[in-house]
Amino acid sequence: MRRGHFVMADTGWPGCAKSLKGVILDMCGVLYDSGEGDGVAIPGSIEAVRKLKESDLQLRFCTNETQATRERFVAKLQRLGFDISASEVFPPAPAAIAVLKERSLRPHLLVHDGLLPEFDGVDKTNPNCVIIGDAAEHFSYQNLNEAFRVLIGLEKPVLFSLGQGKYYKETDGLKLDVGVYMKALEYACDLKAEVIGKPSPTFFQSVLSDMGLQSHEVCQHRTHSKTCCSLNSSDNNVVFMSEWALFRKCHNGELTRSDLVAFYHDLSLSTRLGLVTISYSDYK
Amino acid sequence: MRRGHFVMADTGWPGCAKSLKGVILDMCGVLYDSGEGDGVAIPGSIEAVRKLKESDLQLRFCTNETQATRERFVAKLQRLGFDISASEVFPPAPAAIAVLKERSLRPHLLVHDGLLPEFDGVDKTNPNCVIIGDAAEHFSYQNLNEAFRVLIGLEKPVLFSLGQGKYYKETDGLKLDVGVYMKALEYACDLKAEVIGKPSPTFFQSVLSDMGLQSHEVCQHRTHSKTCCSLNSSDNNVVFMSEWALFRKCHNGELTRSDLVAFYHDLSLSTRLGLVTISYSDYK
Numbered sequence: 001m002r003r004g005h006f007v008m009a010d011t012g013w014p015g016c017a018k019s020l021k022g023v024i025l026d027m028c029g030v031l032y033d034s035g036e037g038d039g040v041a042i043p044g045s046i047e048a049v050r051k052l053k054e055s056d057l058q059l060r061f062c063t064n065e066t067q068a069t070r071e072r073f074v075a076k077l078q079r080l081g082f083d084i085s086a087s088e089v090f091p092p093a094p095a096a097i098a099v100l101k102e103r104s105l106r107p108h109l110l111v112h113d114g115l116l117p118e119f120d121g122v123d124k125t126n127p128n129c130v131i132i133g134d135a136a137e138h139f140s141y142q143n144l145n146e147a148f149r150v151l152i153g154l155e156k157p158v159l160f161s162l163g164q165g166k167y168y169k170e171t172d173g174l175k176l177d178v179g180v181y182m183k184a185l186e187y188a189c190d191l192k193a194e195v196i197g198k199p200s201p202t203f204f205q206s207v208l209s210d211m212g213l214q215s216h217e218v219c220q221h222r223t224h225s226k227t228c229c230s231l232n233s234s235d236n237n238v239v240f241m242s243e244w245a246l247f248r249k250c251h252n253g254e255l256t257r258s259d260l261v262a263f264y265h266d267l268s269l270s271t272r273l274g275l276v277t278i279s280y281s282d283y284k
Numbered sequence: 285m286r287r288g289h290f291v292m293a294d295t296g297w298p299g300c301a302k303s304l305k306g307v308i309l310d311m312c313g314v315l316y317d318s319g320e321g322d323g324v325a326i327p328g329s330i331e332a333v334r335k336l337k338e339s340d341l342q343l344r345f346c347t348n349e350t351q352a353t354r355e356r357f358v359a360k361l362q363r364l365g366f367d368i369s370a371s372e373v374f375p376p377a378p379a380a381i382a383v384l385k386e387r388s389l390r391p392h393l394l395v396h397d398g399l400l401p402e403f404d405g406v407d408k409t410n411p412n413c414v415i416i417g418d419a420a421e422h423f424s425y426q427n428l429n430e431a432f433r434v435l436i437g438l439e440k441p442v443l444f445s446l447g448q449g450k451y452y453k454e455t456d457g458l459k460l461d462v463g464v465y466m467k468a469l470e471y472a473c474d475l476k477a478e479v480i481g482k483p484s485p486t487f488f489q490s491v492l493s494d495m496g497l498q499s500h501e502v503c504q505h506r507t508h509s510k511t512c513c514s515l516n517s518s519d520n521n522v523v524f525m526s527e528w529a530l531f532r533k534c535h536n537g538e539l540t541r542s543d544l545v546a547f548y549h550d551l552s553l554s555t556r557l558g559l560v561t562i563s564y565s566d567y568k
Contacts, residue, residue, distance in 0.1 A: 141423040141460070148451065149458055166472045167432065176425070176432055180468045187467040188450045188460055 022058035022211050025049075026198070027089075028065065028168070031082065035171035038076045046081045053083060058211045061089045062204070064163035064197040066133030066178065068114040070094060090207050092162035092197035093118040096131055098206075099196065105158065107131040108150040110143055110181075129158035132185070134165075134178045144181065151189045159185055163197040306342035306495050309333075310482070311373075312349065312452070315366065319455035322360045330365045337367060342495045345373045346488070348447035348481040350417030350462065352398040354378060374491050376446035376481035377402040380415055382490075383480065389442065391415040392434040394427055394465075413442035416469070418449075418462045428465065435473045443469055447481040 028034050031045045052059050061084060065073050070093070074086045093115055100107060100122060108127035109119060112135050130147050151157040165177035182193045197203055208214065312318050315329045336343050345368060349357050354377070358370045377399055384391060390407045393400070395417035414431050435441040449461035466477045481487055492498065 137425050139425045139428075141421050144423075144464075145458070145460055148460055152451075152458060166474075167436075174429070174433055174436060176429055176468070176472055180428075180472045183471040184460070184464045184468040188464045190450075 022060070022213050023052055024060050024062050024204070024207055025052075027061055027063040027077070031061075032077070032080055034168070038079050041080045041082070046083075049082055049084065058213065059088065060207050060211060062198060062207060063089065063091050064134075064165060064178075065091050066093060066115050066162040066197075067112040067136065069118045072114065090203075090210075092203065093133070095203055095206055096160055096162060096196045097122060099160070099194075100129075105129045107160070108147060110135050110138065110147045111162070112136055112138060128154060129160060130185070131160045131162065132178055132181055133162040135181075136175070139176075139181055144184065148185060148188050151185065151191070157189050157191050159189070159191060159193040161193040161195050161197075164193075164195045164199075306344070306497050307336055308344050308346050308488070308491060309336075311345055311347040311361070315345075316361070316364055318452070322363050325364045325366070330367075333366055333368065342497065343372065344491050344495060346482060346491060347373065347375050348418075348449060348462075349375050350377060350399050350446040350481075351396040351420065353402045356398065374487075374494070376487065377417070379487055379490055380444055380446060380480045381406060383444070383478075384413075389413045391444070392431060393417075394419050394422065394431045395446070396420055396422060412438060413444060414469070415444045415446065416462055416465055417446040419465075420459070423460075423465055428468065432469060432472050435469065435475070441473050441475050443473070443475060443477040445477040445479050445481075448477075448479045448483075 025031065028039075030042070031049065032039050032041045049059070063073070068076070070086050070089055070091055073091065074084055074089055077084045077089075093111075096107075097119065099105070106123045106125060106127050106129070107119070108130045109116070109124065111119075111131065111133035115133055127150055130151050132147065135143070151159060159182070161178055161182035163177065164179035164182060166179050167174050167177050169175075182195075185191075186193055195203075309315065312323075314326070315333065316323050316325045333343070347357070352360070354370050354373055354375050357375065358368055358373055361368045361373075377395075380391075381403065383389070384406060390409060390411050390413070391403070392411035392414045393403060393408065395403075395415065396419050399417055411434055414435050416431065419427070435443060443466070445462055445466035447461065448463035448466060450463050451458050451461050453459075466479075469475075470477055479487075
């Protein structure tokens, strides 16, 4: 039995899907798994992206990837076999740069070396804000102290966090994500960071603007409440949440990696789907 | 004008002080300033401690110092000129070890190298909790990931934090303190740490037990609400808070280092004082 198909046939989802005009997909953990080198594509995902592109649905990709520039990141996905171009991919850094320009801010950066070229054209002298991304090994005691000193020295400290993830899995184990260090600096400086990236409503709005669509016309990759709330009208929340609830129901509360693969399999067989993909890492 | 004296004469503090039987003093920022080598004693503080010892007040010292064993820490204070013995000093580590024994817990340690000998006799195999102290340079990305993995791998994760300070000043600038990393791990693991050290009520209770006194018989070194609430009855809170309010009033809301020095000066001239000292770093 193809479980994904079964789900959709049983819930009237295809009917609801007729009003959809676009799809936003997450990337890491949804299209591929990170790890050594480029990581690996999740079976079925390359074909799923191809199928979506052949449909009349608009397609964009949203990621909180902040360890590389958009160009390098997209090149990796292309090497894995995905038909994806840079203009379709929305990471936090370009969105952050737009905010800096708009508010005349000069950042102190605590980010991964791979992301630095993205900020090449940005004035970083005499910083009046701090931006943190997933800096990985650069989250040293020294670098955190330095970012803290910049913040505490400002009359009105402004901290931007490129995402708010808690942790992620790599081949050598779980790693703390940027959100954890965001919380650390928030506590130290008694402030609230501005999150740029998922699940920030502003971030999703910039993707919607690029598609020329309204939130109710778009199907988002994730189905948990937080992300849905930030993107969708209450009507669509119901759709997404019930879809997720159904998934749980069908599999006794357990969503496994094989469910995701089966779902991609169904997608690649279908001609027109208002697709919900599930981020495995959120629901395992 | 000796300002400290002025304060006390004006408020009826000496009257209230008659019921006091003991004093608990903070150490770093109150008795001495940390920095290169042993740091430096705050002018007047050595004499103030001597005077208190000559009085009929019981005296204990409370510290969140977790970069050295109690013995090494006290030896430093003695080198600075203080008449202090190890049995009078209460740092978090010995209190933490008592908790471990009581609850049959085996810790994974993320602490300063200097503190490790304190845990020599503690079983650390197959850890079922994590203890963090002010690990300074040991707060690396790798070490935090490791502590996180231990916690996330436990059925019921238990995190002990030796203090919850945000930051402190050293001669080469501000440094992030253990509380910041506590918040980071709390967020990552979705848990609430158990704080051992100031301003934990349990911690102060252990000091009171050692003195054989009740909270209303003791005058604490700090006068801000959080610490007072954790130690004192509501009646005494009023005394402490008004004392602090008066300090602010007398100095137009600004408490400076010279105020603290002047206060010590007054103390060393007085024969019997229910003393409140102020942690300079909290109120500058």
